Amino acid sequence: MNGTKYANAVGAVRVMENTLLSKNDIEQLINSKGRAERESIIASKSGSSSGETLVSVWEMLHEYAPDCKELEILLYRNDFHNLKAVLKAVISNREPSQYYISPSNAELSVLVDAISRKDYSLLPEYMQKAAEEAYELVTNTLDGQLSDSLIDKASMEAMQKSSAEFGGEFMQKYSQLITACADIKTAYRCSLLNKSAQFMENAICGSSDLDKEQLVKAALGGTESLFAFLEITPYSNGAAFLKESAAQYEKWCDDVIMELAETARMQAFGSEPLAAYFIAKEAEIKNLRILSVCKEFGADKETITERMRKLYV
Amino acid sequence: MTNGLVLALIGAALAALLAGIGSAKGVSLVGEAASGVVSVDPSKFSKVLLLELLPGTQGLYGLIAAMFILIRTNVLSGNAAELTVQQGLGFLAASLPIAIVGLISGIMQGRTAAAGVSITAKKPDHNGKAIIMAAMVETYAILALLISVLMILNIGV
Numbered sequence: 001m002n003g004t005k006y007a008n009a010v011g012a013v014r015v016m017e018n019t020l021l022s023k024n025d026i027e028q029l030i031n032s033k034g035r036a037e038r039e040s041i042i043a044s045k046s047g048s049s050s051g052e053t054l055v056s057v058w059e060m061l062h063e064y065a066p067d068c069k070e071l072e073i074l075l076y077r078n079d080f081h082n083l084k085a086v087l088k089a090v091i092s093n094r095e096p097s098q099y100y101i102s103p104s105n106a107e108l109s110v111l112v113d114a115i116s117r118k119d120y121s122l123l124p125e126y127m128q129k130a131a132e133e134a135y136e137l138v139t140n141t142l143d144g145q146l147s148d149s150l151i152d153k154a155s156m157e158a159m160q161k162s163s164a165e166f167g168g169e170f171m172q173k174y175s176q177l178i179t180a181c182a183d184i185k186t187a188y189r190c191s192l193l194n195k196s197a198q199f200m201e202n203a204i205c206g207s208s209d210l211d212k213e214q215l216v217k218a219a220l221g222g223t224e225s226l227f228a229f230l231e232i233t234p235y236s237n238g239a240a241f242l243k244e245s246a247a248q249y250e251k252w253c254d255d256v257i258m259e260l261a262e263t264a265r266m267q268a269f270g271s272e273p274l275a276a277y278f279i280a281k282e283a284e285i286k287n288l289r290i291l292s293v294c295k296e297f298g299a300d301k302e303t304i305t306e307r308m309r310k311l312y313v
Numbered sequence: 314m315t316n317g318l319v320l321a322l323i324g325a326a327l328a329a330l331l332a333g334i335g336s337a338k339g340v341s342l343v344g345e346a347a348s349g350v351v352s353v354d355p356s357k358f359s360k361v362l363l364l365e366l367l368p369g370t371q372g373l374y375g376l377i378a379a380m381f382i383l384i385r386t387n388v389l390s391g392n393a394a395e396l397t398v399q400q401g402l403g404f405l406a407a408s409l410p411i412a413i414v415g416l417i418s419g420i421m422q423g424r425t426a427a428a429g430v431s432i433t434a435k436k437p438d439h440n441g442k443a444i445i446m447a448a449m450v451e452t453y454a455i456l457a458l459l460i461s462v463l464m465i466l467n468i469g470v
Contacts, residue, residue, distance in 0.1 A: 004342055004424060004427065007342055007345040007346040007349065007427050007430075008345040008346060008348050008349040009349055010346065010349065010431065011345070011346040011347060011348065011349025011350040011427075011430050011431065011434060012349035012350065012352055012353045013349075014349075014350065014430075014431045014434035014435050015349075015350050015353040015354045015357070015434045015435075016353055017434075017435060018434075018435060064349065268424075268427060268428030268431050269427070269428075
């Protein structure tokens, strides 16, 4: 019975989707007077607190679908971020735990062991080569930016490779979108900072719908040339937001990922509804964090509303 | 025991076996989805149970057809009829509609009902729609049972 995998997990996730914050809930939260009122709105909806983390969501998904390798791709970005943090911490004798992001596939102790003992075989296979290269690079050049860009690129390459190997159409599209959003941002920054073609080549990953060579060429010509190139790609809307501000572009990136997640709402089986729920929770937690910070700094309702990410429900 | 009777018994076995496999697969799939729902919200048990029961009927239809064959051939009374090969083939052919349609419709109804579990999970008030959609698949199992029974009853013994 192909295509009926994870029926149990999908059933559970469908119930849990009822506890996701809706548009009305977000409006209520925006209009709320203080932290206590916000907490009470969140608790009445989901029975949880604003302190709910993605770790508990991940643990729950993993409990229902322990053999779903495809879902692990969602954590690759955290894995590679943690690799950057541990690499720097180990080299400068600092404590890496404060920079560590959870949930992740590679645990902190494993990362520390692998880097400090230079035993990269301890790491998941998709991280081994990047970890070794980044370590060599940062110890030889002492250039943290270079090793960061190498790791960021390796993260996107790993996502694309794994999703092509064992991911479905949904995960392939997800990897493609994440890569394109990051590549556009990198190309824009490189363009602003007049970075060399070599630097851009090393930092930009490229994907099937955003050609690396063309993107580098456009970025070398300046921001106007970059925007002109993006106009003829599927990411022209994103370019328009990037022209406005980096914050608006970030929001657009989160929203297109959510639009992809919405396609899984009609699916009864498979890993897609599980991945979509994780993405939805990620967006919800981000919204609550933005809301909380905005409220703390006394931002007006329009500003908060503008910054709210698209919701799954 | 004649070759004809062996063929008739194979028919009875196929009806019970294939339709039963279809039901088992269908019920297990809905059961998986329903367990997921109940593990998070136990109050939805009665609603998802209805959906889980639906693909179970094909197994019963297979059993009915098999029983009719056993009755018609007097196997149950312990005085089995001396059937010719043609008569045996007739019973075997008669068992095929419910055997094959039971197998396929049981699995397909399971898929539909498991998808319906998602409706119940998200919108419990619309549970009836999920049941109706899954019940539509049942039609073809009933038609197949009807044909099988009519054939079994009209084979001259």
